[in-house]
Each structure stands twice: as structure tokens, then as C-alpha cells.
Amino acid sequence: MMSQASAPADPVAVCARPGADLAAAVHTVHRALAADGHVEADEAPVIARQLVQLAEHYGNHAFTPLENARRLLNVNRASFSRLLDLFGLVPELRHAVESGPAGKYWQNTLLPLERRGVFESALARKPVFPYVVGLYPGPSCMFRCHFCVRVTGARYDPSALDSGNAMFESVIDEIPADNPYAMYFSGGLEPLTNPGLGALSSRAAARGLRPTVYTNSFALTERTLARQPGVWDLHAVRTSLYGLNDEEYEETTGKRASFGRVRANLQRFQLLRAERESAIRVGFSYIVLPGRVNRLLDLVDFIAEINEAAPDRPVDFLNVREDYSGRGDGRLSEAERTELQEGLLAFEEQVSRRTPTLNIDYGYALHSLKTGADAELLRIRPETMRPSAHPQVSVQVDLLGDVYLYREAGFPNLDGADRYIAGRVEPGKSLAEVVERFVDDDLRIAPHAGDEYFMDGFDQVVTARLNQLEADIAAGWGDSRGFLR
Numbered sequence: 001m002m003s004q005a006s007a008p009a010d011p012v013a014v015c016a017r018p019g020a021d022l023a024a025a026v027h028t029v030h031r032a033l034a035a036d037g038h039v040e041a042d043e044a045p046v047i048a049r050q051l052v053q054l055a056e057h058y059g060n061h062a063f064t065p066l067e068n069a070r071r072l073l074n075v076n077r078a079s080f081s082r083l084l085d086l087f088g089l090v091p092e093l094r095h096a097v098e099s100g101p102a103g104k105y106w107q108n109t110l111l112p113l114e115r116r117g118v119f120e121s122a123l124a125r126k127p128v129f130p131y132v133v134g135l136y137p138g139p140s141c142m143f144r145c146h147f148c149v150r151v152t153g154a155r156y157d158p159s160a161l162d163s164g165n166a167m168f169e170s171v172i173d174e175i176p177a178d179n180p181y182a183m184y185f186s187g188g189l190e191p192l193t194n195p196g197l198g199a200l201s202s203r204a205a206a207r208g209l210r211p212t213v214y215t216n217s218f219a220l221t222e223r224t225l226a227r228q229p230g231v232w233d234l235h236a237v238r239t240s241l242y243g244l245n246d247e248e249y250e251e252t253t254g255k256r257a258s259f260g261r262v263r264a265n266l267q268r269f270q271l272l273r274a275e276r277e278s279a280i281r282v283g284f285s286y287i288v289l290p291g292r293v294n295r296l297l298d299l300v301d302f303i304a305e306i307n308e309a310a311p312d313r314p315v316d317f318l319n320v321r322e323d324y325s326g327r328g329d330g331r332l333s334e335a336e337r338t339e340l341q342e343g344l345l346a347f348e349e350q351v352s353r354r355t356p357t358l359n360i361d362y363g364y365a366l367h368s369l370k371t372g373a374d375a376e377l378l379r380i381r382p383e384t385m386r387p388s389a390h391p392q393v394s395v396q397v398d399l400l401g402d403v404y405l406y407r408e409a410g411f412p413n414l415d416g417a418d419r420y421i422a423g424r425v426e427p428g429k430s431l432a433e434v435v436e437r438f439v440d441d442d443l444r445i446a447p448h449a450g451d452e453y454f455m456d457g458f459d460q461v462v463t464a465r466l467n468q469l470e471a472d473i474a475a476g477w478g479d480s481r482g483f484l485r
Helices: 022-036 046-058 066-073 075-086 091-098 101-117 118-123 158-174 195-208 222-227 229-233 246-251 256-275 295-307 336-353 363-370 429-438 456-475
Strands: 132-136 183-185 214-217 236-240 283-287 319-324 360-361 394-398 402-404 421-424
Touching: 022 091, 046 066, 046 075, 046 091, 046 402, 066 075, 066 402, 075 394, 091 101, 091 394, 091 429, 101 118, 101 363, 118 456, 132 158, 158 256, 158 394, 158 429, 183 195, 195 229, 222 229, 236 256, 236 319, 246 360, 256 283, 256 295, 283 295, 295 319, 295 336, 319 363, 336 360, 363 456, 394 429, 402 429, 421 429
Parallel strands: 132 183, 132 394, 183 214, 214 236, 236 283, 283 319, 319 360
Antiparallel strands: 394 402, 402 421
């Protein structure tokens, strides 16, 4: 008898992946439709083929408006509406979409936001408390990273700390308790340079929130932990790695011997975490730069070295991304694609040997590449940006209380970023009131050339989804908008 582990995959469930047996998938859907009596026997073959085409398409192209998909199938509106209804009757087709090359868009972002009704609020221009709130508490940063949009030397005046932290406390108190992962600490500037971060973490934890801090870990020292014990109340510490030796770190950050200090801090943190039996999670973010895919093997060695400090509490997670910034269309060349695919295969083999418990998130494009599909990132341009933005989905609040509409705009003195401030949280004005006023007053921002760089990957995905949904509604497909929900 064949074991469950070795059983062949359902041809329908994998029909969106490169190399899938589409004929077998169509045959299986054909049988299912005919057996359940959903379609007549003579029309089942054609309908089955069209349903598999839909799954294959949306498993690779998540943001296609429904009217475009109808035209691709070359069917009339009544036939297409029926296809959409039938699609929902075959769960394996939905699974194919969610596990296809574009699956991370569906799994990580689109469907979770749909389940919370966030897109509905944005489409209806209804003011609701943001689904995600980024607090940017850092007054300064010790690095001068060449890729960072921060204005060199820009920082917040230390005199803003007391009032800023009081403002952050008020925002934390506003966050709905039924969304424990609604808030994170990041920046702008380095969060650990704020001496009140620990107290803010404790306040969030006391409300049942589970925040992550995004940090460079240069200041994650025993001294910091002793002064800010509340850091241990964080849900996770996610360290951005800027290289794997002192030379790479200095080249990127402009600070000598910074890698050695970060590594020592993390090793000590691992040991303390184990000693305290703390539930806090530890992880890394790492960007694969062009021509450096071979460094992924060194990354595994680095994580294995960190694990040696506390073998019973290994590093929990790793987020790997690829830098597409130098490509006008966001696509890899064939040579780069092959090199990266081979590098990822070697990387995973090394992980299975040296860090087998490590949870790896490859993000949108690298997940696509791993499945064998062409890796391509979304490219929102000024002409496809939404003047109303999406404050119902996500906002960022800096030390002054300024509420930024996009995640890469929250840097002090950044040229043009002030146009993307929705308002300011201050005594007598809550974050909810800032969002409500921005939405109710129908405030809009005319994008300028280059404004798309204020958006990170999440902002771009949300924008693309909202544009897709509006196109569906405008074309008369409101009841089915977005294809999957």
C-alpha cells in the first residue's frame, strides 16, 4: 500500500505550477463536475478546461481584473459568471491558486486582509482603525547604509522622546485587542536607540499584543537589556543583516567592526533567552544581492554559529528577499534566474543539514522562483498609485506623532515625504481621529514622479489589490470582485 507521504499529488491541486499535467487536471475536474451533476455531460469537458485555465492563471497572476480573465477565456458574461460559481464548488481549484507561484500574495496578504474586511472598508472609503500600525520610535541610527533613503545625519531631537513615547503609549492603548499582531516597531531610524522601547513593549504585551521589533541589533547589548527589561516582552526580534563579515558590513553601513558587534550581541541574546526560558522569537532578514547568491551558504553557517550559543533554542525564522531595484521591469535575466534557482536549492540542502528547525519565508517573488516560475515583482508607478492611499490597511507613526501613509516615507527630512502625512497624533487627537478625518474629508495626494519609492512591498501589493477590486466593480463584477476572497 502506498504511504501518504509518497502518494502522488492531486493533479488539480497543483495545476497552477510549472510543468503541471493540465490534461490530468482537466480530466479530474471533468469527472467531479459530471459526478455531482453540476453540468451536463456534453459541456463538462469544455467547462473543466476553462476552470483549470482560471486556476492556472490566478495561481500565477493574482492581480488580473476579472474582465481581463473573461476575455482571455473568450466567453460571454453569462458563461463567465457561471464559471466563477462552479470554480467555488471544486476546493482543489482554490488550493491550486493559493499554492501556485503567486501563492504568497494570496496566503500572506490578500486573503488575510479579505477575511478581516479591510479591503471593503478601503473601497467604501469607510474610516476604520488601521489593520496594521507601525510605530517608528527611533530618534537616531548608528548606521549610514548606502541603500537607505534616510537623509544623511537626519535625526529627531532628543527632547521629543518624552512626549513621543507618551504619544506611542496612547496609540498602543487604541489598538483593538482582537488583533494581537496589529502593531510592530520599526523605522525610519533604529528602534533600540529609544530608551523607552522596553516600556512600550511591556505596555503592548499587557494589552495582549504581540509586537515584533525590526532592528539592526547593534544596540541589542546586555546593557540595553538591563536598562530596558521590557524588551523581553516583545513577541520577536527580527534583525536585518547587512553582510556576513566586517568588510561587507562596513561597505554597507559605513561603520567599522559593526558585524562583529552584532554577532556578539546576538550570541549573548540567544544565551540569555535560553537561560530565562523566554518565549521571545529570534529571526533575521537577509537580501540576496545580484551576483551574491553563493553567500546564502555562508548565511546558513552564520545562523548555525548563532545557534551554538544556545543549542536548545535555535534561531526561529529567516526572511529571504531578492533585490530587484536595478531592473526596470522587475524581472530576472535567464542567467540570473538559473543561478538563483540553483543557489536556493543548495541553500535548502544546507539548511536541512545545519539548521533543520529554521522557518524560512521567501516572500512573493522568491517563492515564485522556487516553484520554477519566472520571478517578477509588482511595479506600482505614480500613475497607478491611489491618491486616497489605504489608511484602513496600514499606517506608520513617527516620534513626532506624524501618521505616514506609506512605510518608506517615515524618515525625518525626507524630500516629498511630508505630503504623505495624514495628520498628527497629539494630545486631544487620537490615531483613530487622524484616520477618520483623512478619510471623511476625502483628502487626496497627487503622486509625483518617484513617489512609488515611498511604498514597500506590502504597500504595493495592497495598492495592486485595491486597483484590481475597483476595476472588477467598475466592470460589473462586484459580487465576485478579486476572484478569491
